[in-house]
Amino acid sequence: MKKISLLIPCYNEEKTLPMLYPELTKLMEKNNQYEWEVMFVNDGSVDGTMDELRRLREKDPRINYVDLSRNFGKEIAMLAGFDYVTGDCMIIIDADLQDPPALIPEMLKYWEEGYEDVYAKRKSRGKESWLRKRLSLMFYKLLQSSSRFDVLQNVGDFRLLDRCCINALRRMRESERYTKGMYCWIGFKKKEVEFDRGDRIAGQSSWNYRQLFSLAIDGITSFSNLPLRISTVIGCLVSLLAFIYMLFVYVKALVWGDPVRGYPSMVMLILFLGGIQLLSLGIIGEYIGRIYNETKNRPDYIVREFNGERVL
Numbered sequence: 001m002k003k004i005s006l007l008i009p010c011y012n013e014e015k016t017l018p019m020l021y022p023e024l025t026k027l028m029e030k031n032n033q034y035e036w037e038v039m040f041v042n043d044g045s046v047d048g049t050m051d052e053l054r055r056l057r058e059k060d061p062r063i064n065y066v067d068l069s070r071n072f073g074k075e076i077a078m079l080a081g082f083d084y085v086t087g088d089c090m091i092i093i094d095a096d097l098q099d100p101p102a103l104i105p106e107m108l109k110y111w112e113e114g115y116e117d118v119y120a121k122r123k124s125r126g127k128e129s130w131l132r133k134r135l136s137l138m139f140y141k142l143l144q145s146s147s148r149f150d151v152l153q154n155v156g157d158f159r160l161l162d163r164c165c166i167n168a169l170r171r172m173r174e175s176e177r178y179t180k181g182m183y184c185w186i187g188f189k190k191k192e193v194e195f196d197r198g199d200r201i202a203g204q205s206s207w208n209y210r211q212l213f214s215l216a217i218d219g220i221t222s223f224s225n226l227p228l229r230i231s232t233v234i235g236c237l238v239s240l241l242a243f244i245y246m247l248f249v250y251v252k253a254l255v256w257g258d259p260v261r262g263y264p265s266m267v268m269l270i271l272f273l274g275g276i277q278l279l280s281l282g283i284i285g286e287y288i289g290r291i292y293n294e295t296k297n298r299p300d301y302i303v304r305e306f307n308g309e310r311v312l
């Protein structure tokens with residue numbers, strides 16, 4: 001019998017879990033030609049999520065949980081899940097039922113046909129503010145044009161991954177993760193299914209603008225060197241202009257002499273160049289920061305317990 005794993009990262013989801021569980025059992029009962037495993041990753045929740053998970057596991061041995069020692073963020077929580085799931089394929093879903101489990105049988109059908117990565121594409125994005133939609137669109141455009149492979153738009157983490165994809169993703173241990181880009185990077189046979197993304201059933205979205213911004217920076221820096229290249233190009237252009245202007249000033253001084261003037265242009269130049277230098281330094285800094293983090297070679301996450309057993 002083939003084994004299917006459901007991977008569900010949870011951060012403060014005590015309110016949604018009681019609603020999620022019946023949906024999952026419905027799904028598992030309906031598709032009982034498979035063996036099922038549910039892998040919850042508790043990402044350092046500060047509410048009763050852990051108690052809820054323990055209760056669920058007592059009731060239902062198909063439920064498993066990994067309890068991380070603190071909040072590591074969804075990307076890392078998913079990596080922990082990749083390490084712990086044992087299925088022949090895995091389906092990642094959010095705990096808040098924004099990803100409808102009803103779509104899973106269709107995904108499984110495509111998997112049986114031989115597709116290795118069946119991803120769900122949102123037809124609509126649910127209730128999100130206008131600004132958030134615009135920013136997200138801008139980000140994808142930027143990423144699209146700066147990296148060499150396609151990062152799909154309106155595609156989230158809701159997808160089915162074959163064992164080969166799970167193993168490939170497990171080999172990518174970088175700590176500043178942008179998993180959406182990795183699914184594309186690893187390749188494999190992909191298939192799209194469409195769905196309408198609803199709203200959260202309860203609780204609150206835990207992403208604020210600052211976190212989204214930092215995810216966007218991670219996305220761009222981990223998949224593209226374009227920002228570095230842009231600063232090189234700007235540097236070259238500015239040096240060229242500076243050289244031409246230098247010749248101009250030199251010749252002017254030789255031919256017409258040069259009483260001291262030009263304070264405004266001097267200040268402008270200093271400010272302009274200072275700005276560009278700081279910007280380039282900042283860009284280089286972003287990359288160096290990432291190099292620094294990766295070279296520390298720390299484990300990506302720390303597990304407190306797995307299914308009630310302490311790991312450390």
Ligand code: UDP
Pocket residue numbers: 008009010011012013043071072073074077093094095096098200204205206207
């Ligand atoms: N999540 C997580 N760690 C975090 C933030 C979120 O594991 O630090 C989980 C959360 O419990 C949910 C999923 O990631 O299952 C998606 O989170 P959320 O619904 O807040 O994001 P959105 O749907 O707004 O993108």
Ligand code: MG
Pocket residue numbers: 094096098200205
């Ligand atoms: Mg959500």
